[in-house]
Amino acid sequence: xxxxxxxxxxxxxxxxxxxxxxxxxxxxxxxxxxxxxxxxxxxxxxxxxxxxxxxxxxxxxxxxxxxxxxxxxxxxxxxxxxxxxxxxxxxxxxxxxxxxxxxxxxxxxxxxxxxxxxxxxxxxxxxxxxxxxxxxxxxxxxxxxxxxxxxxxxxxxxxxxxxxxxxxxxxx
Numbered sequence: 077x078x079x080x081x082x083x084x085x086x087x088x089x090x091x092x093x094x095x096x097x098x099x100x101x102x103x104x105x106x107x108x109x110x111x112x113x114x115x116x117x118x119x120x121x122x123x124x125x126x127x128x129x130x131x132x133x134x135x136x137x138x139x140x141x142x143x144x145x146x147x148x149x150x151x152x153x154x155x156x157x158x159x160x161x162x163x164x165x166x167x168x169x170x171x172x173x174x175x176x177x178x179x180x181x182x183x184x185x186x187x188x189x190x191x192x193x194x195x196x197x198x199x200x201x202x203x204x205x206x207x208x209x210x211x212x213x214x215x216x217x218x219x220x221x222x223x224x225x226x227x228x229x230x231x232x233x234x235x236x237x238x239x240x241x242x243x244x245x246x247x248x
Contacts, residue, residue: 085157085198088142089209090114092134092164110134114142115209119150122213132177135167136184138209143191157196163204171199 093111108128115122170177
């Protein structure tokens, strides 16, 4: 039996940070100092990944990673509308139509159009202390034991995994 689609937009939070590596070992390995972060508190999901890029580029990476997760891993949840909350004004104002970040014909604009055909997406600004993506994982609530989220695993994901002591991250 299919689940009914959500009528009310689900709140999602995105964020990005550029950290100053204090560990000399990490500096020698040139570990990427950027973090791409998103969270979906309704489902108890929080994602963090090291990346390299400017702050606004990291924020867009978090945004598109969130959209991909919703349309692939949470596709059985029936999400039709989301509200993406960000603490980066440059990211939020990029959706006004007069931004160099979402120019017509750009890769970001194409991706946004593709995801917008499947989801109603609203973007809004939240203060950093209200941004749940920037919260500590300890502050992120877990799901109640009687709630189950069916994240659809990709059977080929295991082929792309490599276990290493430390990975640099992704380059944007």
